[in-house]
Structures are given as C-alpha cells and as structure tokens.
Amino acid sequence: MAQQSDQSTPLQLTPELVRRVARLARLSVPEAELPGVAEDLARVLHYADRLAALDLASVAPLATPLERPITLRGDAPGPVMSPDLVLAIAPACFEGFISVPPVLVGGGEGDGGGGA
Amino acid sequence: MIAASAQSIARRVAARQDSAGAVVAAAIERARAVQSRTNAFTEILPEHALARAHALDAALDAGAAPGPLCGVPVVIKDNICTTAGHTTCASRILAGYRSPFDATAVARLAAAGAVVIAKANMDEFGMGSSTERSAYGPASHPTASGRVPGGSSGGSAIAVASGVVPIALGSDTGGSIRQPAAFCGVVGLKPTYGRVSRLGLVAYASSLDQIGPIAGSVADAALALRVIAGHDPADATSLPDAAADMSQPLGRAPASLRVGVVGPEATEGLHPGVRAALDRAAGALRDAGAHLVPVQMPHAEHAIAAYYLIATAEASSNLARFDGVRFGRRAALGPLDGIDELYTRSRSEGFGPEVTRRVLLGTFALSSGYADQYYGRALRARRLIKGDYDAAFAHGCHALLTPVTPGPAFMIGEKTSDPLSMYLQDAFTVGVNLAGLPALSLPMGTTPDRGQELPVGVQLVGPPMGEPALLAIAALVENAGTSHA
Numbered sequence: 383m384a385q386q387s388d389q390s391t392p393l394q395l396t397p398e399l400v401r402r403v404a405r406l407a408r409l410s411v412p413e414a415e416l417p418g419v420a421e422d423l424a425r426v427l428h429y430a431d432r433l434a435a436l437d438l439a440s441v442a443p444l445a446t447p448l449e450r451p452i453t454l455r456g457d458a459p460g461p462v463m464s465p466d467l468v469l470a471i472a473p474a475c476f477e478g479f480i481s482v483p484p485v486l487v488g489g490g491e492g493d494g495g496g497g498a
Numbered sequence: 499m500i501a502a503s504a505q506s507i508a509r510r511v512a513a514r515q516d517s518a519g520a521v522v523a524a525a526i527e528r529a530r531a532v533q534s535r536t537n538a539f540t541e542i543l544p545e546h547a548l549a550r551a552h553a554l555d556a557a558l559d560a561g562a563a564p565g566p567l568c569g570v571p572v573v574i575k576d577n578i579c580t581t582a583g584h585t586t587c588a589s590r591i592l593a594g595y596r597s598p599f600d601a602t603a604v605a606r607l608a609a610a611g612a613v614v615i616a617k618a619n620m621d622e623f624g625m626g627s628s629t630e631r632s633a634y635g636p637a638s639h640p641t642a643s644g645r646v647p648g649g650s651s652g653g654s655a656i657a658v659a660s661g662v663v664p665i666a667l668g669s670d671t672g673g674s675i676r677q678p679a680a681f682c683g684v685v686g687l688k689p690t691y692g693r694v695s696r697l698g699l700v701a702y703a704s705s706l707d708q709i710g711p712i713a714g715s716v717a718d719a720a721l722a723l724r725v726i727a728g729h730d731p732a733d734a735t736s737l738p739d740a741a742a743d744m745s746q747p748l749g750r751a752p753a754s755l756r757v758g759v760v761g762p763e764a765t766e767g768l769h770p771g772v773r774a775a776l777d778r779a780a781g782a783l784r785d786a787g788a789h790l791v792p793v794q795m796p797h798a799e800h801a802i803a804a805y806y807l808i809a810t811a812e813a814s815s816n817l818a819r820f821d822g823v824r825f826g827r828r829a830a831l832g833p834l835d836g837i838d839e840l841y842t843r844s845r846s847e848g849f850g851p852e853v854t855r856r857v858l859l860g861t862f863a864l865s866s867g868y869a870d871q872y873y874g875r876a877l878r879a880r881r882l883i884k885g886d887y888d889a890a891f892a893h894g895c896h897a898l899l900t901p902v903t904p905g906p907a908f909m910i911g912e913k914t915s916d917p918l919s920m921y922l923q924d925a926f927t928v929g930v931n932l933a934g935l936p937a938l939s940l941p942m943g944t945t946p947d948r949g950q951e952l953p954v955g956v957q958l959v960g961p962p963m964g965e966p967a968l969l970a971i972a973a974l975v976e977n978a979g980t981s982h983a
Binding site: 409410419430431432436467471487 | 569573594595598604636691692705731732734735737738797799800802803804806807814818821822823824825827828831835836837839840841842843845846854855858859861862865872874875876877878879880881882884917918921932933934935962
C-alpha cells in the first residue's frame with residue numbers, strides 16, 4: 383500500500399483508505415457506508431495505538447503460544463475425498479469440474495458458471 | 499434447570515435402566531421447546547439423533563462395551579464440522595453447506611457413545627460476544643428476558659443451562675466458551691492450546707482457537723474434556739502428549755494450594771455482583787485451605803488491543819477461503835463478470851457486518867506500511883502478556899482467580915452499535931488465548947441487575963496442560979455460589 387503511516391500522528395482512516403483495504407480483502411463496501419465503517423475502524427485502531435506506550439524494542443514477536451516446535455505427520459498418502467464428494471459441495475460444476483467465470487475477463491471462453 | 503448429568507445418563511444407559519432412544523427423544527423435545535423461546539439452535543437433528551440412539555441401543559443389547567458418554571445427548575456449535583446436518587458458522591456464506599467429515603472432537607464424542615442432537619447458534623464465525631451476530635437471528639438468554647446469552651458459543655451455553663443436554667461443544671478464540679457459560683450459569687472450559695484437535699473447527703484465528711466443553715457441572719466438563727482431548731496427527735498444533743494426564747475424571751487438588759488473585763486496580767469498574775462473586779470464590783478457596791497470593795499482571799491492560807489486531811489479522815487470512823469457488827455461497831453474476839467479481843460479490847453478500855468489519859481491520863493490520871505498527875507490535879505485546887502469566891505460575895501459583903466478564907448478561911441490542919464497547923467485554927478472557935492457557939468459567943451464584951436476577955461466574959486460569967488441577971480446584975468451590983450466597 384502506497385500510503386505510509388506516520389507513527390507520530392494519529393492515523394487518518396479516510397473513506398479512500400477503507401476502499402483500498404476493502405479491495406485487498408475482496409469486499410465491497412457501499413459508498414454510503416464508507417464513512418461509518420471508517421469511523422468504526424478508526425476507533426478500534428485508535429484504541430490499539432495504546433500499544434505504542436510499551437517498550438517493545440527488545441521483545442521478539444510471539445505468533446503462537448506453543449512452546450514446542452510443531453510436529454508434522456509423516457509424509458505418507460492418506461485417504462482423499464472422492465471427486466463426487468468435492469463436487470457435491472461446490473457451488474457450480476460442469477462435466478466433473480468446478481466451474482468458475484473467466485479468470486482473464488474478455489480473454490477466455492469458459493462456460494462462466496457464475497449464474498449457478 | 500440443568501439436565502441429568504452426563505455421568506448418570508451414561509451409567510443408566512449402560513446398565514440398560516434407560517434406553518438411549520428414550521433419552522435422546524426427550525432431549526429433542528426439550529430442544530424444540532427451548533428453541534421457540536431462545537433461538538439457541540441453527541438446526542435440530544431428530545432423524546439423525548434417533549437413528550444413532552437406536553443403533554446404540556441395539557449394539558448394547560448385543561453386548562457391545564458402553565463408552566463413557568453412552569447415550570448422552572450433546573449439542574455442537576455450528577462452526578464445528580459434523581456430517582450430520584449442516585455446518586454454517588451461522589453465516590450466509592455457508593448456507594446449506596454440509597461437511598464431508600466430522601471434526602476430530604465430534605468423532606471422539608461419537609466413539610464414546612454421545613449422540614449429536616442439534617447444532618448451536620453462534621455469532622457468525624465466532625466473531626461476537628452476544629450471539630446477536632448470527633445469520634439465523636439473535637439468541638436469547640435462557641432465563642432473563644431481553645438479555646443476551648453471551649457469545650460466541652451462546653447456543654451451546656443455552657442448551658446446557660436450559661437442561662436440553664448435559665454437555666455441549668463450543669469454541670473459544672477470546673472467551674467464546676467462558677463468557678456465555680458465565681452469563682448462563684454453567685461451566686465452560688477453554689483447554690490448553692493444542693490439547694484438543696482443531697481439525698474440523700472452522701478457523702477464525704488459528705493461533706487462538708480451541709474447542710472445549712460447556713457443561714452443567716465440573717465433573718461433566720472433566721468427562722467431556724477427557725473424551726475430546728488427545729493428539730491428532732491431522733492437526734500440526736495438536737500436542738503429542740495432549741491426553742497424557744487426562745486419565746482420571748477429576749484429579750485431586752494440589753497440596754499447599756496457591757491461587758493468585760489480581761489486585762484491586764485490575765478490577766476497577768466491575769459490576770458489584772461480579773465483585774461479590776469473586777469474594778465468594780475467594781472465601782470458598784480459603785475455606786478449602788488455599789493460600790491466596792496477590793499477583794501482578796502489568797501488561798493485562800494491553801490484552802484487548804493486542805488480541806483484536808492478532809485475531810482479525812488471522813481472520814482476514816483464514817476467511818480468504820470463502821471465495822465462492824469451492825464451497826459455500828456463490829453470487830449471481832452477469833455475463834461479462836470475471837473471477838474478481840465472483841470473489842468480491844460472493845464475500846460481500848455472504849459475510850455479515852461484524853465479519854466484514856473484522857476482515858477489513860485484519861487486512862489493514864497486515865497491509866504494507868502498517869503491518870509493523872499494528873500486527874507486529876501486537877505480536878510483541880503478546881509475548882509480554884504471556885510473560886505475566888508465566889511469572890505468576892513460576893512463583894508457585896496453581897491457578898489464578900479472575901472475573902470472566904465486567905458484568906452480567908447485557909440487554910439485547912445494548913452494545914451492537916458500538917463495536918469497541920463490545921470488544922471491551924472480553925478484557926478478562928482474551929489474555930488466556932494469547933498465552934494458550936487453560937481456563938474455566940465457574941458459576942458463582944446470581945446478582946440483581948436492572949430488575950432481573952442474573953447468573954455470574956468467576957474464572958480460574960491454569961498453567962499450560964494444567965487442566966487436571968484446574969478442574970480439581972474448580973470442584974472444590976463449585977457449590978460456593980449457592981452455599982455462600
């Protein structure tokens with residue numbers, strides 16, 4: 383994201399910034415709701431800014447509470463879901479495949495499947 | 499009204515004094531009655547449950563060995579996968595979804611003889627503290643009209659508090675088992691991170707989520723945990739020794755019991771009924787011979803801020819899977835729309851407002867230019883918060899006694915317009931998830947509030963893998979809420 387934050391000033395969470403975050407999250411926020419969403423997020427982020435009071439310079443991040451390394455299971459094939467089961471829970475299928483609309487709009491000739 | 503205990507149901511069914519079919523049929527009848535008052539369930543499963551109960555009866559009649567939950571009806575939160583019925587996380591985006599597999603915890607319950615009778619209502623994807631944020635509509639407190647049951651495992655707590663079942667499964671990412679248990683007057687146990695497999699728990703925040711039981715008694719919570727705990731090779735965060743010390747239903751409380759209590763500055767602003775509940779619990783612990791010692795939690799005030807950045811960051815990643823392609827809801831598209839419209843419309847139509855808000859918050863906290871300031875800072879604060887707990891237990895505390903919530907159940911609609919005020923309800927519970935610790939919400943009587951009498955609970959927090967001692971300590975003071983009231 384191009385817009386950088388200045389840690390010395392409160393974050394200005396503009397509707398434009400919310401629109402850009404929504405785009406990253408593949409969500410659409412109606413124009414009329416943008417100011418309200420921006421205000422809600424800004425209040426939470428303003429509250430979160432209290433973490434700036436902590437001296438964290440020498441503190442390592444903690445991403446998981448596990449105190450031991452995770453153990454991966456053996457790299458051996460196990461049972462797999464049948465294609466029928468996978469297709470049964472897919473929202474749109476075509477001749478044994480999950481169908482999606484064109485990935486390159488205007489480029490492909492896919493069946494679409496978007497109306498399912 | 500609490501149902502007959504799971505232990506007594508299983509004993510009677512095993513001895514053929516009751517049939518599983520009759521027990522389950524009665525539970526379904528109660529579920530239907532409770533549903534009409536509280537909207538506790540996303541789905542009641544009479545056909546599945548009765549077929550399963552009759553199969554159990556036939557097996558027992560043929561000489562099969564009874565499991566420890568033989569014929570016990572149970573309810574499963576709707577974000578835990580079951581092949582019976584649907585698994586929707588109370589979200590429009592998973593409307594109609596049927597899981598092709600059972601969560602490991604559900605499979606373990608079934609192997610022990612339990613019968614799933616219903617899926618429980620919840621805040622969508624676990625994102626809420628009131629069970630008001632559900633695509634199925636809000637759930638209501640089981641005894642106090644107009645109040646929330648707590649959340650996000652509100653339906654599970656209602657099911658136990660209303661006597662539908664003795665045990666229900668919930669999930670706890672920041673207090674979602676303990677808070678509704680406290681609001682509804684039942685026992686809620688959030689296990690150590692890694693104690694119970696997360697396979698089949700639809701992920702909200704993977705480093706915080708844990709499945710656990712809500713039960714009518716400490717003994718039933720212990721029994722349920724004993725059944726569902728254990729290593730699962732299919733969950734890389736499942737601890738290899740997850741079941742190692744769970745062989746006894748209830749252990750003995752440690753000799754020379756030391757329980758840490760936080761200072762008064764940490765409990766400023768508490769509802770007087772919560773403060774009185776803490777006093778009752780402390781008195782009962784003293785009566786049982788415990789030595790109460792003051793503990794310092796200097797970073798606890800930062801837990802909410804760290805939690806809501808980490809949880810939403812993880813949620814924004816986990817919920818990326820709901821894209822309308824492989825499962826769940828797909829939006830209707832026009833002929834010229836492409837994959838990007840599919841993603842965006844499916845998600846925007848499928849997620850409710852609170853899920854949308856949290857995904858946006860998490861996406862922002864992880865975005866380039868802000869990740870260090872928000873997500874990175876929260877992870878560093880998390881280490882300090884965990885360090886507070888580590889220090890308390892290193893000084894010899896077997897458990898910590900804290901509030902579960904600042905007050906009793908609030909009114910429906912009271913906090914929905916102010917997300918931050920809702921988040922602050924979790925001040926006493928989220929630190930436990932950040933640190934991966936076990937914690938138990940224990941009913942401790944009732945308190946008057948605005949003309950209604952409401953349950954209150956207290957929280958006991960243990961060190962990693964400290965559930966046996968935690969449950970034993972809880973059993974010591976389990977009746978203090980009524981005997982000292």
